[in-house]
Amino acid sequence: MTPALSLSRLILRDFRSYAALEARFAAPVVVITGENGVGKTNLLEAISLLGPGRGLRGARMGDLGRRVGEAPPLPWATSGRFETPIGPFDIGTGTAPDGGPERRAWMLDGVAQKSSTALAERVAAVWLTPQMDRLFQEGASGRRRFLDRLVWALEPAHAREVAAHDHAMAGRNRVLAEGRGDAAWLAALEEQMARHAVAAVAARQALARRLNAVLAGGQATGAFPAARMALACQIAAALEAGPALAVEETLREGLAADRRRDAAAGGAARGAHRTDMTLIHLEKDQPADRCSTGEQKALLVAVVLAHAALIAEARGFAPLLLLDEVVAHLDQPRREALFAALAALPAQSFLTGTDAAVFSPLSGLAEGFRAGAGIIVPDADYPLPESR
Numbered sequence: 001m002t003p004a005l006s007l008s009r010l011i012l013r014d015f016r017s018y019a020a021l022e023a024r025f026a027a028p029v030v031v032i033t034g035e036n037g038v039g040k041t042n043l044l045e046a047i048s049l050l051g052p053g054r055g056l057r058g059a060r061m062g063d064l065g066r067r068v069g070e071a072p073p074l075p076w077a078t079s080g081r082f083e084t085p086i087g088p089f090d091i092g093t094g095t096a097p098d099g100g101p102e103r104r105a106w107m108l109d110g111v112a113q114k115s116s117t118a119l120a121e122r123v124a125a126v127w128l129t130p131q132m133d134r135l136f137q138e139g140a141s142g143r144r145r146f147l148d149r150l151v152w153a154l155e156p157a158h159a160r161e162v163a164a165h166d167h168a169m170a171g172r173n174r175v176l177a178e179g180r181g182d183a184a185w186l187a188a189l190e191e192q193m194a195r196h197a198v199a200a201v202a203a204r205q206a207l208a209r210r211l212n213a214v215l216a217g218g219q220a221t222g223a224f225p226a227a228r229m230a231l232a233c234q235i236a237a238a239l240e241a242g243p244a245l246a247v248e249e250t251l252r253e254g255l256a257a258d259r260r261r262d263a264a265a266g267g268a269a270r271g272a273h274r275t276d277m278t279l280i281h282l283e284k285d286q287p288a289d290r291c292s293t294g295e296q297k298a299l300l301v302a303v304v305l306a307h308a309a310l311i312a313e314a315r316g317f318a319p320l321l322l323l324d325e326v327v328a329h330l331d332q333p334r335r336e337a338l339f340a341a342l343a344a345l346p347a348q349s350f351l352t353g354t355d356a357a358v359f360s361p362l363s364g365l366a367e368g369f370r371a372g373a374g375i376i377v378p379d380a381d382y383p384l385p386e387s388r
């Protein structure tokens with residue numbers, strides 16, 4: 001299926017291991033293979049940075065520039081041309097010309113942007129990486145980040161709600177740590193925290209509900225295991241039971257009552273930062289943390305496939321899917337299920353792996369590249385599909 005949003009050209013300058021790269025993509029499924037350490041993940045990371053946020057590794061901006069010897073990383077830039085049914089647009093990002101290495105600049109169609117808001121309106125990307133193999137074993141923050149990225153693709157303003165909540169919470173933590181009994185200031189911060197927490201959790205809940213409806217339909221996920229997303233979150237539970245304004249009020253009162261406790265603990269016991277999420281493997285009736293690594297990967301794949309279908313329906317374009325080393329974990333039937341699902345999905349996907357042979361069922365469907373040191377070249381075994 002032709003995706004309504006696809007990356008047709010990527011240009012990198014001094015980005016991680018790439019001094020200068022220009023790559024053109026023409027197919028809805030792009031396969032990049034190469035040996036360990038040649039820069040496959042770096043390429044996906046560069047693509048992930050064309051949307052808002054800190055990208056697939058959550059890296060500091062100053063770490064993204066190419067390092068040569070002991071010198072500090074160079075200023076970097078990446079730009080992408082995106083094709084849509086109403087014409088192309090160009091996004092560029094990189095080190096801001098004025099300011100330190102942590103300052104980032106944004107361009108849309110050659111015009112500098114003050115923030116990434118305009119990008120969030122046009123581009124979304126979702127990824128699965130090898131680092132996420134322990135998503136269900138480690139702390140809740142990784143799961144929350146994954147969940148928030150899914151929400152963000154549906155509702156770009158979600159990022160602002162979460163940031164505003166965290167900002168108010170950091171302010172409250174500071175006041176509590178300093179031991180200043182500034183009740184009016186604390187009350188104002190708690191009011192902001194409560195308001196943004198309820199908005200952020202309501203958006204997470206809405207995403208989970210809509211995602212579960214798509215998962216239950218099963219069309220987007222094909223042969224992947226039937227899955228359901230479950231939020232573990234007191235605010236979400238309260239929102240199920242009563243109106244948002246009442247939940248906000250209860251949260252505000254709870255925060256005010258917790259001041260002494262939160263000061264001693266060094267952080268708030270309630271708020272949007274407490275949401276956790278799991279995926280339920282419905283056939284086994286088990287949460288993801290009790291499933292095997294391969295089953296967990298399959299659950300995550302089912303979720304990103306269903307999510308892409310949901311966003312395509314809701315926003316008219318699907319997020320780019322960046323699937324780093326995902327295929328290696330899947331057995332043969334699941335690999336073929338993934339390839340079939342990707343071919344049917346209205347999303348552009350980028351897959352990486354070390355073994356080109358694994359992707360052979362995609363010959364004729366996908367466009368292939370071999371990554372070498374600082375370059376990528378078309379892979380003759382995966383010519384551009386004729387239909388494009």
Ligand SMILES: Nc1ncnc2c1ncn2[C@@H]1O[C@H](COP(=O)(O)OP(=O)(O)OP(=O)(O)O)[C@@H](O)[C@H]1O
Pocket residue numbers: 015016017018034035036037038039040041042043063064065066067068073354
């Ligand atoms: N800032 C940087 N400057 C120059 N090189 C860098 C920088 N950051 C990372 N690299 C290099 O990039 C390479 C890692 O690239 P990447 O993680 O994309 O590899 P990969 O092809 O995905 O490997 P694998 O198959 O092992 O996952 C390493 O050789 C690393 O030294």
